[in-house]
Structures are given as structure tokens and as C-alpha cells.
Amino acid sequence: xxxxxxxxxxxxxxxxxxxxxxxxxxxxxxxxxxxxxxxxxxxxxxxxxxxxxxxxxxxxxxxxxxxxxxxxxxxxxxxxxxxxxxxxxxxxxxxxxxxxxxxxxxxxxxxxxxxxxxxxxxxxxxxxxxxxxxxxxxxxxxxxxxxxxxxxxxxxxxxxxxxxxxxxxxxxxxxxxxxxxxxxxxxxxxxxxxxxxxxxxxxxxxxxxxxxxxxxxxxxxxxxxxxxxxxxxxxxxxxxxxxxxxxxxxxxxxxxxxxxxxxxxxxxxxxxxxxxxxxxxxxxxxxxxxxxxxxxxxxxxxxxxxxxxxxxxxxxxxxxxxxxxxxxxxxxxxxxxxxxxxxxxxxxxxxxxxxxxxxxxxxxxxxxxxxxxxxxxxxxxxxxxxxxxxxxxxxxxxxxxxxxxxxxxxxxxxxxxxxxxxxxxxxxxxxxxxxxxxxxxxxxxxxxxxxxxxxxxxxxxxxxxxxxxxxxxxxxxxxxxxxxxxxxxxxxxxxxxxxx
Numbered sequence: 025x026x027x028x029x030x031x032x033x034x035x036x037x038x039x040x041x042x043x044x045x046x047x048x049x050x051x052x053x054x055x056x057x058x059x060x061x062x063x064x065x066x067x068x069x070x071x072x073x074x075x076x077x078x079x080x081x082x083x084x085x086x087x088x089x090x091x092x093x094x095x096x097x098x099x100x101x102x103x104x105x106x107x108x109x110x111x112x113x114x115x116x117x118x119x120x121x122x123x124x125x126x127x128x129x130x131x132x133x134x135x136x137x138x139x140x141x142x143x144x145x146x147x148x149x150x151x152x153x154x155x156x157x158x159x160x161x162x163x164x165x166x167x168x169x170x171x172x173x174x175x176x177x178x179x180x181x182x183x184x185x186x187x188x189x190x191x192x193x194x195x196x197x198x199x200x201x202x203x204x205x206x207x208x209x210x211x212x213x214x215x216x217x218x219x220x221x222x223x224x225x226x227x228x229x230x231x232x233x234x235x236x237x238x239x240x241x242x243x244x245x246x247x248x249x250x251x252x253x254x255x256x257x258x259x260x261x262x263x264x265x266x267x268x269x270x271x272x273x274x275x276x277x278x279x280x281x282x283x284x285x286x287x288x289x290x291x292x293x294x295x296x297x298x299x300x301x302x303x304x305x306x307x308x309x310x311x312x313x314x315x316x317x318x319x320x321x322x323x324x325x326x327x328x329x330x331x332x333x334x335x336x337x338x339x340x341x342x343x344x345x346x347x348x349x350x351x352x353x354x355x356x357x358x359x360x361x362x363x364x365x366x367x368x369x370x371x372x373x374x375x376x377x378x379x380x381x382x383x384x385x386x387x388x389x390x391x392x393x394x395x396x397x398x399x400x401x402x403x404x405x406x407x408x409x410x411x412x413x414x415x416x417x418x419x420x421x422x423x424x425x426x427x428x429x430x431x432x433x434x435x436x437x438x439x440x441x442x443x444x445x446x447x448x449x450x451x452x453x454x455x456x457x458x459x460x461x462x463x464x465x466x467x468x469x470x471x472x473x474x475x476x477x478x479x480x481x482x483x484x485x486x487x488x489x490x491x492x493x494x495x496x497x498x499x500x501x502x503x504x505x506x507x508x509x510x511x512x513x514x515x516x517x518x519x520x521x522x523x524x
Contacts, residue, residue, distance in 0.1 A: 108182035113360025122299035167234025217499025313379030321358035409454035
């Protein structure tokens with residue numbers, strides 16, 4: 025019999041669904057309201073004065089006054105906030121800094137304010153409530169839940185707490201979920217990832233887990249250790265486990281492997297959280313893409329990815345976006361980020377309501393020869409090539425080989441298989457066909473004999489984990505880029521002798 029908590033969650037889910045329907049059915053109006061509020065609230069800040077916010081009355085004026093910036097370009101302002109100055113990017117001081125390891129700039133300090141913090145918590149909660157509203161399934165709220173995440177231990181810098189986003193959010197778990205939540209605080213605070221996973225396994229192996237959440241590659245490691253220890257698949261171990269919540273990477277490359285580890289299909293909810301804001305979540309089980317959060321104090325702009333590096337690329341709002349175009353997402357937020365490039369590329373899968381998928385990173389692409397291959401394309405190629413086969417993949421990345429010892433340049437696919445192909449040539453051909461179909465530049469380069477077909481390099485078991493460990497990024501929120509325009513990852517994996 026369902027508990028009171030499960031019973032009460034359904035009317036609450038219905039109430040939240042109505043509110044979401046209200047703003048998502050008036051998207052342009054909702055965004056205009058957010059825009060006006062942001063400008064008005066920040067006009068007396070240092071940034072607002074420098075960019076004449078008090079005279080901005082339209083989006084056009086905002087564009088003229090506020091250039092697109094990435095973290096490096098916003099850093100002079102951020103450093104003033106970090107030093108303890110008030111009213112710099114947003115009124116007062118932030119509540120927290122989410123500390124992220126930037127690839128180019130060392131540590132990044134992303135402000136989280138009194139106004140922006142609740143939107144992170146609400147979006148995560150609403151994702152689950154929308155699932156309850158759609159499916160009528162609320163039983164899982166009585167089981168145990170696990171969120172594999174960073175340590176909740178926070179440091180302090182000039183009176184402002186700082187830590188990883190997942191660690192900060194851990195302090196906001198609602199009371200009614202606290203006693204169901206795992207692992208224990210003590211285990212969550214373990215810094216070394218491998219030690220932490222072992223401790224999580226010990227704590228959860230005999231529990232009734234109903235929700236499991238985290239980045240797929242790290243949840244996979246947790247599942248494998250559970251199976252190793254218990255001799256059972258995850259679905260038999262946790263009979264009531266029916267919901268997997270994930271974010272950070274595309275789940276598709278992992279789906280077959282997960283179903284194998286679990287022993288059955290489970291529902292999943294995709295989230296799109298980042299230190300800079302909680303941008304989207306999957307609101308429907310059978311619709312592709314995640315509902316863009318237009319009512320969360322974030323004003324969105326978009327620049328077509330292929331024009332992004334031009335001198336004056338065109339910036340547009342959601343009113344003018346099109347389906348299936350690769351856009352760089354630009355945000356202005358109640359945390360004081362202004363026309364800020366978070367580095368992600370997205371594509372719209374629906375305009376009524378606005379749903380998106382993350383297609384890659386603006387810096388993570390391969391265009392060594394002008395081919396403009398993006399993360400979504402290599403993921404789709406792998407999905408197409410392995411569908412209806414027994415092949416399953418643990419992890420992969422793609423890199424260009426510009427100066428081969430002999431022959432034409434090529435793309436090198438480094439793949440760690442769980443279940444290897446019986447015929448590598450057939451897999452390579454299927455990957456090639458899918459890529460050529462998706463990307464006309466790649467097709468032209470192959471046909472024009474500028475590139476030769478891709479080369480497959482098999483990686484030893486746990487090779488990617490060994491690589492991540494070697495660069496000090498094992499676990500937590502760290503992810504393997506699906507592709508890069510250089511050979512840093514590929515060469516390192518060869519040096520570490522991780523290839524078969």
C-alpha cells in the first residue's frame with residue numbers, strides 16, 4: 025500500500041505541472057519578463073553601471089551594450105567578487121561559489137546567489153514531480169535514493185562558501201527525503217573516488233534502493249562493484265529500483281550496457297544542470313529532449329555554432345530559433361552572469377514547448393580539415409552502428425590523426441568495448457556510413473581523398489578510468505569528452521599503454 029508521502033506527492037505533482045504548463049505555453053512573454061527583471065535588479069551593480077543598464081529598454085540595446093563573454097573575459101569582475109566586494113555582478117554578495125576545474129583557466133569560481141540557488145533545487149524537484157504526474161508512479165518515494173555526487177564539504181573564501189555544485193545542492197535536500205537519502209554524510213565526504221564507491225556499495229547493498237542518480241559512467245562503476253560483491257545483477261539486488269536520473273552526458277551510449285547490468289529496462293529522467301544554472305529537464309518519457317527552463321531567472325540567447333567564431337555573429341532569442349540547428353547557448357542570470365558563454369552547444373527538438381538536447385561543447389569538435397564533426401554526430405554514429413548487434417561499449421572518444429606514419433590522415437576512434445564486435449570491418453563501415461549521412465563536410469573529405477575512413481583502436485578494460493586517474497579526474501562530475509580537435513587524450517592513452 026502506498027504511503028501518505030506517496031499519496032500526497034500526486035496532487036502536488038499536478039499543481040506543479042499546471043504551473044509549468046502556464047509559463048511554457050507563453051515562452052516569449054516569460055523570457056521578456058525574466059529579461060526585464062534581470063536588467064532592473066542589476067542596474068546599480070558595478071557591471072550594470074559599466075554597461076549602462078539604467079538606459080537599456082530593449083533586447084537590441086542589451087546586445088549593443090553587453091558583448092558575449094566566456095569565463096576568462098568575465099574574470100576581472102569575478103575576481104572582485106571573490107575578493108569580497110559587494111554589488112559587482114549582482115546585488116550584495118553571492119551565497120556560494122561553485123568551484124569547477126576549468127580546462128583552460130585553472131579553477132573557475134561561479135557565483136550562486138540567494139535568487140539563483142532556489143532555481144537549482146526547484147528544477148531537480150520538478151523533474152521528479154513531472155515524472156510522477158505523467159506516469160502516476162509515486163511508489164519510489166518510499167524507497168531509498170542515492171545521488172552519486174561530489175563531497176558536500178565546503179570551504180570558505182572571504183566569507184563566501186565554496187565547493188562543487190553537487191556538494192552545495194546536497195545541503196538543500198528537503199527534510200522529507202533526508203531519511204531516505206543515501207549514502208551517509210560520512211561516505212559522501214570521502215574524497216578519493218574509488219574508496220568512496222566501495223563505501224557506497226557497502227552501505228547500499230542490503231537496502232531497498234528505488235532511485236539511483238548520477239553521471240552514467242560513474243554509476244556504471246558503482247553497478248559493476250555491486251555485481252562483483254553480490255553475484256546478482258542490479259535489478260535482482262534492488263527489486264524496487266525503477267528510476268534512473270542522470271545528467272552531464274548522453275545516456276544512449278550507455279543504455280544497452282545499463283540494461284544488461286540491471287537485467288531489465290528502467291525509466292530514466294535526463295537533467296541538464298550546471299554550476300551556471302539548471303537549464304532543462306526531461307518532462308515527458310516519450311518525447312525527445314528536455315524542457316528548457318524559461319522561468320528560472322535565466323535569459324537565453326543563441327548563436328549558430330558554425331558562425332560563432334566570426335567577428336560579429338548574430339545573437340537571437342528563443343523567438344527566432346529553429347529545430348535541429350546547432351546553437352551555442354548564451355545566458356544571463358540572477359547569479360550575475362551576463363551574455364555568458366557556458367561552452368555548450370544545444371539543438372532544439374521541439375518549439376512547442378521548447379525542448380533541447382545537448383549536442384556537444386563548442387570547444388569539443390573535430391575540424392582539423394574543416395569537417396565540423398560534433399559530439400552528437402559521433403554518439404549517433406555509434407548508436408546506429410551498434411543497434412541490433414551484440415556490441416556494447418563502456419566508453420569512447422574520437423581524435424584526429426593529422427600526421428600518420430603512412431597514408432592519408434584519419435579520425436581515430438578509441439573504444440573500450442564491454443562486448444566486442446565479431447567483425448571490426450563491419451562496425452567501421454557502419455560508423456562511416458552514419459557519419460557521412462549526418463555530416464556532408466566529412467562525406468566530401470572522404471570522397472575527395474583528403475581523409476581516409478576512420479581507424480578503430482581498442483582500449484583495455486577500465487582503460488578510460490586509468491586515464492582519468494592519471495590526470496587526477498577520476499569520479500565526481502568529471503566526464504570524458506566524446507571528441508577533441510587535438511590528440512592530447514589519444515596520445516596519453518597510447519603512452520599509458522592502454523590500447524589492445
